[in-house]
Amino acid sequence: MRAEAQNTADQISKSLELLAQRLDVETAPYRLEEFNARVEDPNLWDNPDAAQKLMRERQSLVDAIDTYEGIKQELADNVELIELGEMEEDEEVISDAEAALKALAEKAAQKELEALLNGEADSNDTFLEINAGAGGTESCDWASMLARMYVRWAEKKGYKVDLQAESAGDEAGIKSATYKIEGHNAYGWLKSESGVHRLVRISPFDSAAKRHTSFTSVKVYPVVDDNIEIEVNPSDIRIDTYRSSGAGGQHVNTTDSAVRITHHPTGIVVTSSEKSQHQNRDIAMKALKSRLYQMELDKRSALVNEAHENAGDAGWGNQIRSYVLQPYQMVKDLRTNYETSDTKGVLDGDLDGLMGATLALAVSGKSRAEAQGD
Known part of the structure; x- marks a missing residue:
């Protein structure tokens, strides 16, 4: 594969490694079987709140498994297409597969961030x-x-x-x-x-x-x-x-x-x-x-x-983020130094970049603290 496509595939593979770790991919099927057995309990809905919580937890596991398997399969499919296109010297096939890989890398990075939301109350309203x-x-x-x-x-x-x-x-x-x-x-x-x-x-x-x-x-x-x-x-x-x-x-x-x-x-x-x-x-x-x-x-x-x-x-002295509309356009998070000139987009609700940078910083800081504790 071309160097750029190989780098993209490597990025996706790293995201998959983290997703597999957070999912605990080896035990996931057994946990899903346990959820399914509990869902079939005829007394489940005697406690509606507990039942709804169980259904949400089950669906969350199903979504995580589907996401991991879907990204893994899509990566394999597009790598195979690129290799096939190179063998047949079909530039259109190669170009389409490389574009699909780039889109998949963005999706995998987003899912990687979401996988970091594993705190005690992160899933709550x-x-x-x-x-x-x-x-x-x-x-x-x-x-x-x-x-x-x-x-x-x-x-x-x-x-x-x-x-x-x-x-x-x-x-x-x-x-x-x-x-x-x-x-x-x-x-x-x-x-x-x-x-x-x-x-x-x-x-x-x-x-x-x-x-x-x-x-x-x-x-x-x-x-x-x-x-x-x-x-x-x-x-x-x-x-x-x-x-x-x-x-x-x-x-x-x-x-x-x-x-x-x-x-x-x-x-x-x-x-x-x-x-x-x-x-x-x-x-x-x-x-x-x-x-x-x-x-x-x-x-x-x-x-x-x-x-x-x-x-x-x-x-x-207490601000975490600055939104500057004049004399220039910039939103800057003072904790991560993440910044963007798309002030209109941010004020219209495009916050995932800012939130993701802060989340990644918090997780890396927690990892360092745990390592020092060991």
Whole structure:
């Protein structure tokens, strides 16, 4: 094979090695047989939540096996086509197979990243909380831009997005918003987004057309699985009801149906304002348990601790990423130095490159820490 095609094939083979390692390819068929036996249990759906969790885990294993076998077979097929084309000196066959190999390499690299999402809660649904920093209308507008960016990203992933609570800005944008994002690996992908996001642009609210810098903080924490027990002492919390101050229209409550829960030992405050009072109370309690669970995960992981320490006050010195729209176009992650000039694409939800770089850095850092520990 030509050198470039050989390099591409080698890249795919390396991705397959990691996929095989994460899948534990030798035991995968036996684990699938075990899942299938449990699925056939006539009493399975006596506990719907446990049954759904089992079905999700089984499907995740099936998808992983299919992905590995599919990439492996496609690599072999295209290598064989290239060799056949070289034997017959058929340049069209060679060119088509090489193009297919390049596309396969991109797919394999993406699946390789997804295979790294094997943390305790990575596969869970997630809560995403956005809070405007200091800066008034500018920061509120920036918060709404970030909210749109994450919603677009989630929609492209095929995830379900549910607005849990929102507080409108005084003139524009939002002061805060909380979303529940449902889908496989939602937390695993989004957890790296916790921190302060900085925007530099010509302000649309400044008649003098001066450049402004705005800050907004993002916090991400996993939705607690029903099999994870998080105890909340009723005496440790205060539950308040109030009237929503949402963005307007049909979503504004006319009764005190919004719910705020304050957890005194930790100072955590969670709210829900988009449903009925009963639903809001349930949503807020689940959000509180998720926050408490995140704190427990933080204690176990120095890497996560470091990421969440970065999610401090929304201001100078705490930012994880900068979005510059003037005088030039650039988005740069300050942890990985990954950067792109496609600011429009990023703000439209094209975040996988930024997230993938952070995920790969975290995994390599964890590997180094484990090696030093040994």
